[in-house]
Amino acid sequence: MYELVQIAENSYYIQSPAKIGVVKLNDTDVCLIDSGNDKDAGRKVRQHLDANNWHLTAIFNTHSNADHIGGNQYLQNKTGCKIYAPGIDCGFTRHPILEPSFLYGGFPPKDLRHKFLMAQESNAEYLTDDALPNGFQKIPLPGHFFDMVGFRNADDVVFLADCLSSRETLEKYQISFIYDVASYLDTLEMIKRLEAKIFVPAHAEATDQIAPLAQFNIDKVNEIAEKIIAICATPLCSEQVLQKLFAEYGLQMNFEQYVLVGSTVRSYLSWLKDMGKISARFKNNQLLWERVKPQ
Known part of the structure; x- marks a missing residue:
């Protein structure tokens, strides 16, 4: 766990419960795509940065679930990096109490106010196209959470955040978290047509063929819908x-x-x-x- 895996000339990910993307911007500067689930994840990231003499300039959060922004505060405090998050998710990143409150539908009990659902606050800025590094493209991925996005970089690597789950995860847990089912299905249909050198989902293995897994996720959504109707x-x-x-x-x-x-x-x-x-x-x-x- 937390191994650094190179997948293209300037593209890496750190193997963790929610994969952390690492992209070299030049010989010394790097940016992250998400930051892991807590301070300990942030420490593991920093160890890789130090070992490679890399300077962290920015974290681009795909969305504001705690397992994707949990390392933000630690890394920002240690490196002074910028943090960007998309749309509504920027508000959740600045004020993480919003996640368990939204999920519970009221003020959450202590049982829900923990690092798995509520990260530490970080000073996030709204993600705009102007904030993206050269060669980066933002890919809207609505459905799983409010304004979730993915990223394509100059290596033609696409980081897909949480827009799909692995077969193993779905077979074990059956029901993945979805905020907007219609948008989620539209996103998966779009992903089926997407082409890239390699795709990096946060909760599935990196692959150059994403369409079969996208279809598996679509089929699971439709299966659950039919069960609810019944x-x-x-x-x-x-x-x-x-x-x-x-x-x-x-x-x-x-x-x-x-x-x-x-x-x-x-x-x-x-x-x-x-x-x-x-x-x-x-x-x-x-x-x-x-x-x-x-x-």
Whole structure:
């Protein structure tokens, strides 16, 4: 873990729970794509920087989930590097309490206020095209989180952030976190058509052929959607839908799974309602979801 892997002339990644991209800008300067999940990840990154006599100029965060911005504060304090984050995610990066609050839907209990869901604050600036190094291109990747982006660099390496999961992860955990299901599927369809020398997903192996994994993720989304529709054959509240989905996949509930999968299931319910596949109604002061029967 935390090995430095070279994948092109000036492109590397650090193997970690969420891969950290490293791109050489010249003989001495480098930038990072994300920073890992905590201060310890930041320390491991700094060891690689020192070993190679590299100067860190900037961190480009793909989005604001804690496992991608957790090393920001440490590295910024130690190197003075700039930090950039896209759109709404810049606000979450500056104020990390927003992530567990958003997931929980209110002020989060202590069980959710920890490094896996709430990174340390860092002084992030809004990501603009002007902030990108020469040869960099920003790739919008909406769906997983608010304004997530990926990057293509001059080596024709594409860093894909969290827009897809590995087969192994999906087979083990079944339900990956999604904020906007419709945008997520659009992003995966776009990824299927994308070409590059090599693709680096944050949570899957680097590859020069990304389309099969993108399709596998699409198929899993559609499978989950069909299960939710079937579960809603009887009118149920979202908590009951969540419970039945956990039972269907043999998952074990805890606080983190409750907010991550719970938020995702509510996103599926919104998407399915907007498509006219399920309906919502209030009964006895309870919001119930029900499958729309074919005409």
